[in-house]
Amino acid sequence: MVRRLAAVRRHWLFVLIMTLGAALRALAWAAYQPALFYSDSVNYLANTFRIPNEAWHPPGYPIFLDALLSGHHLAVVGAVQHLLVLADGVAIYLVLLRLGCSRVAATLAATPLLLDAYQVQIEQYVLSEALFETLLTAAVVIAMWPSRDGVRRVDPWRATAVALLIGLSVLVRLDALGLALPLGLWLLWTGWREHSWRMFVPIVAGIVGFALPVAVLLGLRGVGTNGKHINGMSPIWLYSRVAPIANCPHDDLPARLQQLCPVEPLGHRPGPIYYQDYGGAPEWVFLRAHTGDTQALEDFASHVIEHQPLGYARAVLVDFAQQFRPTRAQNPNGPEVKSWQFRLTLTPVDSTKPVPQKVVDDYGSGRARLNLGLARMLRHYQHYGYLPGPVVALLLAFGAGVLAVRRRHPLAPVLLLVLGSAVMAVLDATATVLFSWRYVLPTLFLYPPAAALAWVMLRTPVHAGAHDSRRDH
Numbered sequence: 001m002v003r004r005l006a007a008v009r010r011h012w013l014f015v016l017i018m019t020l021g022a023a024l025r026a027l028a029w030a031a032y033q034p035a036l037f038y039s040d041s042v043n044y045l046a047n048t049f050r051i052p053n054e055a056w057h058p059p060g061y062p063i064f065l066d067a068l069l070s071g072h073h074l075a076v077v078g079a080v081q082h083l084l085v086l087a088d089g090v091a092i093y094l095v096l097l098r099l100g101c102s103r104v105a106a107t108l109a110a111t112p113l114l115l116d117a118y119q120v121q122i123e124q125y126v127l128s129e130a131l132f133e134t135l136l137t138a139a140v141v142i143a144m145w146p147s148r149d150g151v152r153r154v155d156p157w158r159a160t161a162v163a164l165l166i167g168l169s170v171l172v173r174l175d176a177l178g179l180a181l182p183l184g185l186w187l188l189w190t191g192w193r194e195h196s197w198r199m200f201v202p203i204v205a206g207i208v209g210f211a212l213p214v215a216v217l218l219g220l221r222g223v224g225t226n227g228k229h230i231n232g233m234s235p236i237w238l239y240s241r242v243a244p245i246a247n248c249p250h251d252d253l254p255a256r257l258q259q260l261c262p263v264e265p266l267g268h269r270p271g272p273i274y275y276q277d278y279g280g281a282p283e284w285v286f287l288r289a290h291t292g293d294t295q296a297l298e299d300f301a302s303h304v305i306e307h308q309p310l311g312y313a314r315a316v317l318v319d320f321a322q323q324f325r326p327t328r329a330q331n332p333n334g335p336e337v338k339s340w341q342f343r344l345t346l347t348p349v350d351s352t353k354p355v356p357q358k359v360v361d362d363y364g365s366g367r368a369r370l371n372l373g374l375a376r377m378l379r380h381y382q383h384y385g386y387l388p389g390p391v392v393a394l395l396l397a398f399g400a401g402v403l404a405v406r407r408r409h410p411l412a413p414v415l416l417l418v419l420g421s422a423v424m425a426v427l428d429a430t431a432t433v434l435f436s437w438r439y440v441l442p443t444l445f446l447y448p449p450a451a452a453l454a455w456v457m458l459r460t461p462v463h464a465g466a467h468d469s470r471r472d473h
Contacts, residue, residue, distance in 0.1 A: 013103060017111050018086065021086060021089065022082075029079055029082060031371045032124050032371075033369045034368070035074045037354050039353055044057060044065060044127070045062075045065065045363040048062050048065045048066050059220055061128035063171075064128075069363075072363065074363065082124075085130055088113060091138070092106075092137065093106045093107065093109070095144045096110075096449060098146050100456050109448040112444040116386050117381055117382035118386050121341070122441060132176065135165050136165075136421065139162045140417065144414050144449075154186075155202060159205045160209040164212065166210060167211065171217055177214075181420065181424060185416055186413050187202060191203045235294040235297040238432055239260070239297040240272040243275045253300075257300045260300045271332070272433070323426055324390060334434060335434070335438075336350065356368035395448060396422070396423070396447060400419065402415070403419065406457045406462065408462045411456065414453065418453060419450045425439070426439055426442075
């Protein structure tokens, strides 16, 4: 007991932040019972205890729900998701201590994910974010954890574990496919340092680890009712992504795709969310007349991207840069930011969102309840309790700058993996769907630890490994 109390005193700052994070989650769990629901939530719940499931979302999160909902107690979902993210905070703190960070720096790196109000709110949703973030956190923690030589080499077991976890995250969110890029660069960079045939062993192990879950996904989709796409909504989302920039009269569009052209002139069109959700948008009019012909939407999007690569890249980068805005304000052409704020009513934000009581009646038991007093407290905290965009930009710039000047440091490949994963987590979603503050939340688990890792690299010699800071424990 004395040793435990001494440990608490040594790590008092992290214990304080951890306690505040736990308290925020307890308030959110008590304020919104049994859970919060988004349009995606209904699809996830409809696919529980079903394999193969429908092709809107990958099967990973419904399988996770299968393990939690045997008694149809929806309140269990939020509780488990809150606990997972608290565990993520502990894991990041511990690995940064092992790498040589001070207790203050390690605490600061874990603080955003523990105290960000938007992160706490989304954990109360029946949504895949918390599970996705946990898999990604586990992957980067294993990659960062120092070996005896200071993470100078990646053995096959470490490569397999990291790649397998990132592959499993693809089963939860298809946006994780973009993480294959930083994963591959990490494997190649660390393997290249071997200067022998042994470099190929962890690379092959990593490829196999990542490919196995993806192969399972493809196999499940291949035997499903919509096996043509691993995500049945992908053509609709990609069409909506490019519709605002499609220069139809000048792109030599095939005749069968002409009817998918927006009627508004360029520069006067709504954003992607309009084309996704509005029933009068061209793709929905087309699909009502040509039931199930999503291939035409994919062909339209591919044609636009092929003929307007610079316009497409510019649209994606402009939206990607929105994460650096000072406040999490409403984007005029984006989804309702109100969905990601603590609500003061159970009334849905708009007609595309589910009625909580109906979801509870269909997939759970009891009544949907809102504790208005707690909700008001949380909403007030949310006005200030988030990581501002300019701070995110500074963390990215600092990490990238250190990576450039200390690229010979043994920790450089790990920094590339963590920093690259943060970039790709947002960029992939922005390029294939749209920008949403929801898609920014995984970066809370990546940018701050990446900056802490960069600080360690600045403080240690290029020829030395990471310092083993067991004395700090």
